[in-house]
Amino acid sequence: MKRLMYFIMLALLAATLVACGGGQQLTCEDAIGCVEIAPGDPIRIASALVITGPNAQLGTDSQRGVEIAIEDRGEIxxxxxxxxxxxxxCTAEGGQTAAQKIVSDPTIVGVIGTSCSGAGVPASAIMADNGFVMISPSNTAPVLTHPDTREEGYFRTAHNDEVQGAAMAQFAYNELGARVAAAIHDGDPYTEGLASVFRDSFEELGGEIVAFEAEDPNATNVTPVLTTIAAAGPPEFLYYPVFTVLGANLTQQARQVEGLGETDVAGADGMLSPDFLEAAGDAALGMYLSGPDLGFENQAYTDFLATYQENYGSEPVAAFHAHAYDATNILLDAIVEVAQVSDDGTMLIGRQALRDAVAATSGYTGITGTLTCDENGDCADPAIAVNEVQEVEGALDFVPIFNYVP
Amino acid sequence: MAQALRRIEIDFVDLFLWLFRTAIIILVIWGTVAKVFFGVGTEYSTAAWIDFTIAGIAQGSLYALIALGYTLVYGVLFMINFAHGEFFMSGTMTATVFVAIPLASAGYLDSNPFMSMLAIMLTAMLVSVGIALLTERVAYRPLRRAPRLVPLITAIGASFFWQYFFRGLYGSAVVPFPNIPIFSGTIEIFGLEILRTRLVVMAASIIMLVGLYFFVMRSKTGKAIRAVAEDKDVAALMGVNVDRTIAITFAVGAAMAGAAGILYGLMFGQTHFFMGFVPGIKAFTAAVLGGIGSIPGAALGGLFLGVIEAVGPPLFLEGLGIPGAHQLKDVIAFTMLVLVLIFRPQGIIGERLAEKKA
Amino acid sequence: MSRIDLRNAAKIGLMAGVAAASVSAIGMVQTFDERDLITNVLTLGQVLLFAASVLAGYQAAQQHTAAERGRTLLTGLIAGFLAALPVLGLVLLTALFPNIRTKLVNVSATLIQILTFGLGPSLGSLLLAAVMTLLGVGGSLIHVIPSRISRPIIIGLVSTLVLGLLSEVLLGVLRPLVGSQVTGLLFGTKGLRLVTAAVVFLLITSGYWWWSARGEEDMQLRLQAQNPERAQRMRTMRVVVGIVLLLILPFILGTYLTEVLDIVGLFILMGLGLNIVVGYAGLLDLGYVAFFAIGAYVMGILTSQSALGLTDISFWMALPIAVIVSVVAGLVLGTPVLRMRGDYLAIVTLGFGEIIRVLATSDLLKPYIGGAQGILQIRKPQIGSFQLVQPEEFYFLILAGCALAAFVSWRLSDARLGRQWMAMREDEDVAEAMGIHLVKTKLLAFAIGAGFSGLAGAIFASRLSSIFPHSFNLLISINVLSLIIVGGIGSLPGVVVGALVLVGLPELLREFAEYRLLMYGALLIVMMIRKPAGLWPSAVQQRELEGVGEETDTFPSERALHPETHEPMSEQVVEASTTTVRGS
Structure with a gap:
């Protein structure tokens, strides 16, 4: 709160100075303060994504989405x-420190992050206390947007586990007609959450879960866990919502385990990226992956991919670049909407107004679909597509085959 | 009086250790009995048990090859070369990016699989050796006379450095190792269906392990290595160039790691900058388990670790009714390590180095 | 030294060049190019690149005496030019193989533009070669100019660059104090403004020049003139000022820097604990994170407001319980390893750390400690109706914890127990023969060390309000071990210095994110090679390291101090003066 006081005082001081200098008067009337940007100075936004350690790809990829959104926007x-x-x-303490650093810089307008839900829990609390707005491209834990635990000013463009896990269960039970299924998670909150929701939804629909297993994310020899699953059922449907490295290992070795030949395998958006197709190779053929519905005529995404290739020399290396791109655009749109500009170019952005503007996002057409923020901060397009990996023009690609609308 | 008290307390420690190992053994037996005779948890066919074992042996042979580097270096320098996992990664990634992928896209990998594999493997070994020698020269050699913990820290530093150096070079994404048709599919041996890749990995490991054993035992360089391991001063007096011998030891260990890396690529189809860290720690565990400083020990420790990781969870953990058993394989691996070291503090077949030099 | 040693110059030049090309190829130059040190004039990326040629010139020309001006400068020129070659090679490579980027992902068009000053490959390469060659000459120039002129300039230059590097931190401190209008004049959005940089450079250079010319002598004289009583009073004063400074630090530094201090503090707390285990008792423990996790989880399940919370007690009630549980865990995990030595101990303790983490993640214990989803809504400490939330408030709690741990360690080090630990560290068999009770002594070390770590863990849990199993990984153990060794093993101030350098510095340089661990690794290597005894070695340890030879009859510290500077001699000198080859 002390910081806010500083803010308000500074804003007042600045306002007085501007007033003395003549020109149009801008006064901050925002309930929790404003950011003032002098003529020609940049509008600063922050990201808090995982860019070190074993999960580095996830955050690096999202950060590139943010960078491309900023590049596309040019200036405001x-x-x-x-x-x-x-x-x-990707840890609670990392999220806390990054958040403290961001809020200690009052020139920062808004935040894209965090990558991991574990980091999001403490970070969102700090953002809330300091009047910031944050939009996460890849937090999926239900707790973050649960009405009892959600922090003010928290939003996300990624799908809540509860939606995505349920979608896959629906698909397996209704579309594929599977009655016996199994799931594997890797002990990460994201994968454990999705796998648990899948299990519960599938059982609710009337199906049977014969094995609910866990594997170390760094494991390479995953044949034992797959053999256990094959011996338990064998299931008609096997769901492992993990990340690229473990996902590719499971996909390749599942083809080699006796008893899993007839089993349909599936994952979630943690693997919905070209990177995964490369890593898993032909073994991924026929696999199902849930994710945002990109099935519509999506010129924006095609352009995005071209820019990505141009800027970073590779195809996207993980799954949430598109969510990050949309998150950044929602933030930037909100800034455009609430920014007051004086004649000399000074810009004033109200923090509460900015939160309200993000919360009011409705029918925004992004590259992950049509985004509307609900009262708990979930902004993702509720439509979820299940993509099948097919061979398209000699290369593996994701082809949407099922749309889930809750 | 003091003597008597002390006797009682030492007995207390013995009692604790006895309880500890009895408890673990009872748990293991209980789990196994429940599994085998009462069929608790999933029921496995004989084929499934064989699958567990073979997958474990294949993984274990990789651990063994990497463990060699730890064991050799430990033998001569008594230091834990934490960066060894990174030697493994560096050669593999470089060979994959610059040799394997171009060869695959040019079609040589399909038409000339054995020559290509040889080229890939040699590149990997060369790069690993280069990185190892550089690390030894810069980060270890100046510290020969420093307290033992100091080179441990530079080794940790080198590990971080190379990990993120190669991440910067080749990116954070997974680099797929190309699929080689001749090595895919299964082959039947003694009525068992075995994946060809696993067979290749096991065969290559055996050849390399045996080769290395004879190299160290028979060749002149090998003798020099053993002399340095025994006593550096005396070896120097006998005309052995100690610095050069230590460098050779690093090079030999790294070459094994580079080769292991390509086998890893063959078996799991992917390489990435983080791939060295976990196998490195596992291999270190394997080296200690087998008896650090001993080549057969490293081989045995690697195999034991690979198999226990694969067979342990379904055998004793599921028998105890534990959910998500495979997640706990590291718990089994490390508990076994403690158990083995309580019984035999020098490892399965190690000499009593621990007392003498540690 | 009459001839130019071409081979040496070439070797140094090319090595520096390979280093420069490597940092370019792994993307550091490009990433750091976005970071202005001096707004719109100089970026960190450029400094990184050009530092290579300056250092090459400096190093290569070192063999010449100041009188051989021409040769010195020529050597610098050669080294600088050769340092440019590998970088030019990189530029050429991209020209020859335009899709090299599919292999080396960071060799981008932007990088080449930076390397060639945006002038295109041919003209740009020429300019790059010219600039790097000149900088090589610049490096050798240091040997030519008398040091009373060159030293102040170098110090001024380096300090200005460091200030530019830390400008973000400075901004954070200054902005609340003087307002953004003033800081806006001093700083660009990133880095110092050119005018500010020039002023800072002039101030520091002239200040240092004055100090080395006049001030230092004055000070020395005045110090000598002091009588012992006054010196004593000065020392007391210094301690008092230090304590007051520690108490008001968070108000000066602002929220973020205090947050960094909190993290450093937690690591100091753990470092003090591990220092007892490794530093005093000589038991190499690589699984120290286990007790940190146990402390955190005990705090979590005792005070969480969520469904996992067992009780509804306060932080202050839970804190001693967490510490006691950690101490018991220290005894339980310590017993099986009592008879293991050296590296066997290391791998087994590493295993214990991993076992605890895997168990915390597992589905087996999920109903009790939350598994992958962790424990949320952990209570914050409360004093009356006042709740500790902000980093500034936690600072005092952590400070108190560190003070307690430091006091305990300090008292123990001179007590009977401390002596026993050190005897055991030196030689277990002899210690036992001397009547030291190994079992009790070892277990006490494990237990006390575990207690400190548990305390840190409990505070950690409460500070974050939420804990997840992947926070308790091997890297924490490695970090704590590194910091006590880099600081100087067995030394209490060493723990503080080590934590500041290895935990605080990387936190401040968060913006280098992707390359943070790379630099951390390089830092570990460089520091250990420059100062194997640590940054602030304990007196005992220093004597040992210097007395590494067998000549224990000479009092080592006399021998190893440089006769003029009174600084410990470099490692090579010490090495050369000893005769044996054996390590310990």
Whole structure:
């Protein structure tokens, strides 16, 4: 709160100075303070994504989404946009530190992050206390947008586990007609959450879960866990919502385990990236992966991919770049909407107004679908597509085959 | 009086250790009996048990090859070379990016699989050796006379450095190791269906382990290595170039790691900058388990670790009714390590180095 | 030294060049190029690249005496030019193989633009070669100019660059104090403004010049003139000022830097504990994170407001329980390893750390400690109706914890128990023969060390309000071990210095995110090679290291101090003066 006081005082001081200098008067009337940007100075936004450690790909990929969104936008009212990239380390303490660093810089307008839900829990609390707005491209834990535990100013463009896990259960039970299924998670909150929701939803539909297993995310020899699953059922449907490295190992070795030949295998958006197809190779053929519905005519995404390739020399290396791109655009749109600009180009952005503007996002057409923020901060398009990995023009690609609308 | 008290307390420790190992043995037996005779948890066919074992042996042979580097270096320098996992990674990634993938896209990998594999493997070994020698020269050699913990820290530093150096070079994404048709599919031996890749990995490991054993035992360089391991001063007096011999030891260990890396690529189809860390720690565990400083020990420790990781969870953990058993394989591996070291503090077949030099 | 040693110059130049090309190829130059040190004039990326040629010139020209001006400069020129070659090679490589980027992902068009100053490959390469060659000459120039001029300039230059590097931190401190209008004049959005940089450079250079010319002598004289009583009073004063400074630090530094201090503090707390185990008792423990996790989880399940919370007691009630449980865990995990030595101990303790982490993640214990989803809504400490939330408030709690741990360690080090630990560290068999009770002594070390770690864990849990199993990984154990060794093993101030350097510094340089661990690794290597005894070695340890030879009859510290500077001699000198080859 002390910081806020500083803020308000500074804003007042600044306002007085501006007033003395003549020109149009801008006064901050926002309930929790404003950010003032001098003429020509950049509008600063921060990211708090995981860019070190074993999960580095996930955050690096998202950060690129943010960077491309900023590049595409160019400038707002003559102010360039600048990104302050922080690392959430994919841990609670990393999220806390990154958040403290961001809120200690009052020139930062809004935050894209965090990558991991574990980091999001403490980070969102700090953002809330300091009047910031944060939009996460890849937090999926239900607790973050649960009405009892959600923090003010927290939003996300990634799908809540509860939606995505249930979608896959529906698909397996109704579309594929599977009655016996199994799931594997890797002890990460994201994968454990999805696998648990899948289990519960599938059982609710009337199916049977014959094995609910766990594997170490760094495991290479996953034949034993797959053999256990084959011996338990064998299941008609096997769901492992993990990340690229373990996912590719499971996919390749599942083809080699006796008894899993007839089993349909599936994952979630943690593997929905070209990177996974490369890593898993032909073994991924026929696999099902849930994720945002990209099935519509999506020129924006095609352009995005071209820019990505141009800027970073590779195809996307993980799954949440698109969510990050949309998150950044929602934030930037909200800034455009609430920014007051004086004649000399000084810009004033109200923090509460900014939160309200993000919360009011409705029918925004992004590259992950049509996004509307609900009262708990879930902004993802509720439509979830299940993509099948097919061979398209000699290369593996994701082809949407099922749409789930809750 | 004091003597008597002391006797009682030492007995207390013995009692604790006895309880500890009895408890673990009872749990293991209980789990196994429940599994085998009462069929608690999933029921496995004989084929499934064989699958567990073979998958474990294949993984274990990789551990063994990497463990060699730890064991050799430990033998001569008494230091834990934490960066060894990174030697493994560096060669593999470089060979994959610059040799395997171009060869695959040019079609040589399909038409000339054995020559290509040889080229890939040699590249990997060369790069690993280069990185190892550089690390030894810069980070270890200046510290020969420093307290033992100091080179441990530089080794940790080198590990971080190389990990993130190669991440910067080749990116954070997974680099797939190309699929080689001749090595895919299964082959039947003694009525068992075995994946060809696993067979290749096991065969290659055996050849390399045996080769290395004879190299160290018979060749002149091998003798020099053993002399340095025994006593550096005396070896120097006998005309052995100690620095050069230590460098050779690093090179030999790294070459094994580079080769292991390509086998890893063959078996799991992917390489990435983080791939060295976990196998490195596992291999270190394997080296200690087998008896650090001993080549057969490293081989045995690697195999034991690989098999216990694969067979342990379904055998005793599921028998105890534990959910998500495979997640706990590291718990089994490390508990076994403690158990073995309580029984035999020098490892399965190690000499009593621990007392003498540690 | 009459001839130019071409081979040496070439070797140094090319090595520096390979280093420069490598940092370019792994993307550091490009990433750091976005970071202005001096707004719109100099970026960190450029400094990184050009530092290579300056250092090459400096190093290569070292063999010449100051009188051989021409040769010195020529050597610098050669080294600088050769340092440019590998970088030019990189530029050429991209020209020859345009899709090299599919292999080396960071060799991008932007990087080449930076390397060639945006002038295109041919013209840009020429300019790059010219600049790097000149900088090589610049490096050798240091040997030519008398040091009373060159030293102040170098110090001024380096300090200005460091200030530019830390400008973000400085901004954070200054902004609340003087307001953004003033800071806006001093700093660009990233880095110092050119005018500020020039002023800072002039101030520091002239200040240092004055100090080395006049001030230092004055000070020395005044110090000598002091009588012992006054010196004593000065010392007391210094301690008092230090304590007051520690108490008001969070108010000066602001929220973020205090947050960093909190993290450093937790690591100091753990470092003090591990220092007892490794530093005093000589038991190499790589699984120290286990007790940190146990402390955190005990705090979690005792005070969580969520469904996992067992009780509803306060932080202050839970804290001693967490510490006691950790101590018991220290005894339980310590017993099986009592008879293991050296590296066997290391791998087994590493295993214990991993076992605890895997168990915390597991589905087996999920109903009790939350598994992958962790424990949320852990209570914050409360004093009356006042709740500790902000980093500034936690600072005092952590400070108190560190003070307690430091006091205990300090008292123990001179007590009977401390002596027993050190005897045991030196030689277990002899210690036992001397009548030291090994079992009790070892277990006490494990237990006390575990207690400190548990305390840190409990505070950690409460500070975050939420804990997840992957926070308790091997890296924490490695970090704590590194910091006590880098600081100087067995030394209490060493723990503080080590934590500041290895935990605090990387936190401040968060913006280098992707390359943080790379630099951390390099830092570990460089520091250990420059100062194997640590940054602030304990007196005992220093004597041992210097007395590494067998000549224990000479009092080592006399021998190893440089006769003029009174600084410990470099490692090579010490090595050369000893005769044996054996390590310990």
């Amino acid at each position: 009212e003559g102010h360039p946009i600048e990104l302050q990239a922080e690392d959430d380390g």
